[in-house]
Amino acid sequence: MNDKQLIDQQSKTLGKILVLEGLITENQLRYALQLQQEEYEKRRLGEILVDLGYITKRQLREVARKHNLRTPVGQILVESGLISDSQLQEALQEQQLRRQPIGEILIEKGWISEEQLAQALSRQLDYPYILPNRRLVDKSVLKLFPDAVLREHTILPLFRDGDIITVLIHNPEDRAALAKIEQITNGKFDLAIAPKSMIRRVLREILQEQYLFTPVEGALEETSRSGFRRYTLPEVSAEGAPTAESQVINIVDYIISSAIRQRASDIHIESLYNKIRVRYRIDGKLIFQTDLPAHLGDRIVRRIKVLAGLDIADSSNMFDGHFYVTLDNTNFDLRVSMFPTVLGCSITIRTLTREIGLKDLGDLGLNPKVLRLFKQFLDAPAGFVVFSGPTGSGKTTSLYACLNYLNRGDVKIVTVEEPVEFSIEGIAQCQLRGTGSRNVREHIRAMMHQDPDVIVIGEINDEESGEAAVHAVLSGHKVFTTIHADDAFGAIMRLMDAGLRTYLLASTGLASISQRLVRRICSQCRQPHQPPRRLFEMFRIADSDVDNWEFYQGKGCQACNSVGFMGRVGVFEVLALDPLVRDALLQNVNATEVRKIAMQTGQYLSLREAGFLKAVEGETTLEEVISILSYSEQQAFAKLSLSEAALRSWLEVDPSSHESSAT
Ligand SMILES: [Zn+2]
Known part of the structure; x- marks a missing residue:
């Protein structure tokens, strides 16, 4: 079966189920299928239905889970060449006896890493894959979750978008953890995936730090001579008023400072269909850093425009700009290029420093x-x-x-x-x-x-x-x-x-x-x-x-x-x-x-x-x-x-x- 036939087949099955479950009407299904036929680059039916506002992403995932419409994670790992078919069979047999998630068995056997499992889960379930860092955490959201809950389930709440909270989890099938998140957020949450040990490490840092925390404000000042903006990156994220704006400031600070600390020559921030992808070019090779939720896209663009002194009102998003940052007492000259794409914006930031030059x-x-x-x-x-x-x-x-x-x-x-x-x-x-x-x-x-x-x-x-x-x-x-x-x-x-x-x-x-x-x-x-x-x-x-x-x-x-x-x-x-x-x-x-x-x-x-x-x-x-x-x-x-x-x-x-x- 080729790709097109496969998508057609899956669409028919999914469409029928959604109608049977009463989530969409026959008419809505017909309209969405018609749109899909007209598209040159065919999207999946689910994406179209979500875009049209007929169903939510969560409803879609729930149906896919209940009716087994997802590609099993083992198969994804085989397809991406990480394990062989016979290794998968062996692990599946073991699973019969031990009743453990297949991913954990594969990790125990040393055939895949925690990161590879998390990436496969992210592909299977279409959740963003986010590498946790304490500077990504909105402190006001963190306070909603008791320490004991965070530790017990190894989960990490990150962002707030309106009243939806994004929570980082390593095993999105963990019923107990999901029930707890559901209860605390009143059901208003989105999930993102990260390797367990990384979530645990950041939790440890944050839970220890909460009692020692000293906020340092980043100051934005304009240098009069050149007209360029100079910005001192804070050592620790600011804990000011927990507004959406202050969080996006923390996130952009984090993206820039960790790029500089990893000696990246370029930062790439790209809008994908349902997430923002952040990659760094280090020693000439483009290396994945993290995903971020799609809803942050506009605010990140806006924040970078402010830093680079670009016109916020101009929505064409085709710009070249320039600003300086200071980190660890070294000055960096950041050259920003923004390029509009069909999915939003592609931002690249080149980091230059005289000392290294x-x-x-x-x-x-x-x-x-x-x-x-x-x-x-x-x-x-x-x-x-x-x-x-x-x-x-x-x-x-x-x-x-x-x-x-x-x-x-x-x-x-x-x-x-x-x-x-x-x-x-x-x-x-x-x-x-x-x-x-x-x-x-x-x-x-x-x-x-x-x-x-x-x-x-x-x-x-x-x-x-x-x-x-x-x-x-x-x-x-x-x-x-x-x-x-x-x-x-x-x-x-x-x-x-x-x-x-x-x-x-x-x-x-x-x-x-x-x-x-x-x-x-x-x-x-x-x-x-x-x-x-x-x-x-x-x-x-x-x-x-x-x-x-x-x-x-x-x-x-x-x-x-x-x-x-x-x-x-x-x-x-x-x-x-x-x-x-x-x-x-x-x-x-x-x-x-x-x-x-x-x-x-x-x-x-x-x-x-x-x-x-x-x-x-x-x-x-x-x-x-x-x-x-x-x-x-x-x-x-x-x-x-x-x-x-x-x-x-x-x-x-x-x-x-x-x-x-x-x-
Ligand atoms: Zn080494």
Whole structure:
């Protein structure tokens, strides 16, 4: 049966039952079915009936439960590949004897985690899956529930919407708990699901805290100069008047501060059909944080608009905004983007901080030997450094780290950038105004009149800016730039197109660096690990050599949220131009040949080698390294084996033994 037939079948059964139970009329059913037929993206009949206001969500769930219309949770777990069919059968047999919920049996056997069970229940019953946190709790709602009831049933009341209270529960089939909630709320409640141990942990925190609680108010103040708003996030949630507004303030504070504490680069808040989904991008991967009830959507949007100084009255919800927050004495610059969707609004918030933006050259992740050679290169009076790599690969961070290294009292640094991403004390940074190549050339000419030692041309994208850069470096300056190219060779090719051919003929003071970011293994849970043999094929390591190397992985711990990774580190393809490589480039030799020549000079570290070394040093995994190697990279190296001796030479750290290779 395909999806469409399945929905038709289920709709007929459900519709008949609802009419028999007297919850809807024949006419209402006919109308809803007709609507369903006309829909392009078919919704379930139940959703339509709820939308039309014919029945409530609770009535729908009650009917589904009574008449066994729901997909069993065991089947959901099998379908999502978490357990096998035979494991399910075994657990079901055991259930016959023990009369325990199937989920608990599966957890006891260690086949699924508490989180996985809670997520499956959330899918089965269509309740939001909310990760509990004390800052989500409306204290006025909490007071309605005696401590003993909360402890006994492991439930946690969270929000109030009108007179409906959302209560967090781990087992929504727990009759005794439901009866208690029913009694306390007079039947006006909605459920959401969370893992039992997490509810218990938050309960413990809250019940202890109630007696020690000191409220701290978050203060919203406007900074007059920039007109941007600066907001200090409270350490503990405010216990002011228990209004809907103050609770939404707490929730937004919680979303932002826990994102910052988990080092998220972006916060995603999206409206789904019947819930709000909050996800964080951490180390480049989008990670689920929590669901929230759909009714909070409008108020969250409104609150973020207030923070970002956007027009609350404008309901188009297509905005870009900006505000600052202070947390743990660090300032964060939050860039808000709102985008209207058919289900409400998609909000993304990018978190930027200056402190994290400006790095030390030594912290980028350059191989120690490369770092030493690169510093010698930077210390020379003239030269050309070009950074390349895809967007978000950290090339701007690397460029700034170089400037940070060179930024001394006796060095004049002038930049022209589009845009200026961080401002650094002691450097003359200029924002490129207007567009067009004439414009770039004029900026460069003006920059040269500043008597600089080091110049930065944000990006070279045509012949005129390329020639101006060449002129600068030939007259004895150090020039830094970035360029859009896949790898270190591609970057030089692009520069040759932009008029650098003359420069290549005249000199060799050129370093081309292409970079990627890989996730760093969590230092708290790192352990030795033998990667599968097939991974070595990519590196063309001889089978006999494989066992000479040791590798690592993070097994997952509390510090890294069970991910096994924490933070990211750069992997650098580094090419210092050597006469042999220069000649090959000028003669348009093909990419594989040029690489072979470069590898023989000892002045070139490929991305593949650099990544392999990062894995050997225990900083990342081979899987992460493979994920950053592009198709063209793999092709170019398909026949080149990595030699153990060559790799080991990059791992040597004794500075005295390499003085000769520095020039
Ligand atoms: Zn860890």
